Amino acid sequence: MxxxxxxxxxxxxxxxxxxxxxxxxxxxxxxxxxxxxxxxxxxxxxxxxxxxxxxxxxxxxxxxxxxxxxxxxxxxxxxxxxxxxxxxxxxxxxxxxxxxxxxxxxxxxxxxxxxxxxxxxxxxxxxxxxxxxxxxxxxxxxxxxxxxxxxGVTRAPTARLRHVARIGTRARDYAYTVRGLPVPEEEFRVELHVPDGGSIAYGPQDAAQRVTGPLLDFCLLVTRRAHRDDLAVRATGPDADRWLDIAQAFAGPPGAGRASRAEGPGAPGAGPAPRAGGR
The missing domain is CATH 1.20.120.450 (dinb family like domain)
Incomplete structure (x- = not known):
């Protein structure tokens, strides 16, 4: 245990x-x-x-x-x-x-x-x-x-975010399935920079399709608490890029997600994130 x-x-x-x-x-x-x-x-x-x-x-x-x-x-x-x-x-x-x-x-x-x-x-x-x-x-x-x-509070990221990132990565296939989309056959490489200057990684090191960025930004993305356009998360490969639009670390309907700062809070179809988990 x-x-x-x-x-x-x-x-x-x-x-x-x-x-x-x-x-x-x-x-x-x-x-x-x-x-x-x-x-x-x-x-x-x-x-x-x-x-x-x-x-x-x-x-x-x-x-x-x-x-x-x-x-x-x-x-x-x-x-x-x-x-x-x-x-x-x-x-x-x-x-x-x-x-x-x-x-x-x-x-x-x-x-x-x-x-x-x-x-x-x-x-x-x-x-x-x-x-x-x-x-x-x-x-x-x-x-x-x-x-x-x-x-209006800004929270400092902690090492505990690695748990959120792990769920978000493991839920990759679910994000496709819940939307009725075909699941990519190949695995992605996810490399995330942590606040202390280190990094954590998931997936094969030689994977052709990759996602990189700060740990905090990735966690905001997969919990649908921020729009990808406002985050420093980047994808290499068409399937990995599509994933950044649909990634979710929770079960249940995906919801509309947050609006980008450019769209503003009132943008059509760009509501706030769904409640994570609980399904």
């Missing part, structure tokens, strides 16, 4: 950083709109609450998790929004924060104590404990980005 423990440690740190960002907010700041249409800062935290609690249910009561999957099948495009709105409607901001803290701590404890080889049922294929923890970290970071954007 050493791999899982390391990811869970990073998830705890990522959650703690977001906690620091929201713990002192006034009520009107909790109600501030974020780039997701109709979602306030409170809705973003409510979504994290809901996903943590559903992940805990899946890990501790697989049979009880079954009805949650049926809810998703019955309303695939709205069930996440409905859940987040219900939590916000019934929970004032400070209680919302307390509920998020309690839920994420319990969920992390259960993941940390799970036996090696555990598979957790989810909305797609069952997930290993490291994969579930990585998905929770990715989602925490992505929703934290929405909150930071709403509050």
């Amino acid at each position: 050493s791999d899982a423990a390391a990811v869970i440690d990073d998830l705890r740190e990522e959650s703690g950083e977001l906690d620091e960002l929201v713990r002192g907010l006034r009520d009107e700041q909790w109600a501030a709109p974020t780039p997701a249409p109709g979602w306030t800062v409170a809705h973003q935290i409510a979504h994290l609450i809901w996903t943590d609690e559903v992940a805990l249910l899946a890990a501790t009561d697989p049979e009880g998790f079954g009805p949650e999957v049926r809810k998703a099948l019955d309303a695939p495009d709205t069930f996440v929004d409905v859940a987040a709105r219900a939590i916000v409607d019934e929970t004032p901001p400070q209680a919302l924060l307390a509920r998020w803290r309690a839920g994420r701590e319990r969920m992390q404890e259960v993941l940390r104590s799970a036996p090696a080889g555990t598979r957790i049922p989810w909305y797609g294929p069952p997930m290993s404990v490291p994969s579930m923890a990585t998905a929770r970290l990715m989602e925490t970071w992505a929703h934290g980005q929405d909150i930071a954007d709403a509050l």
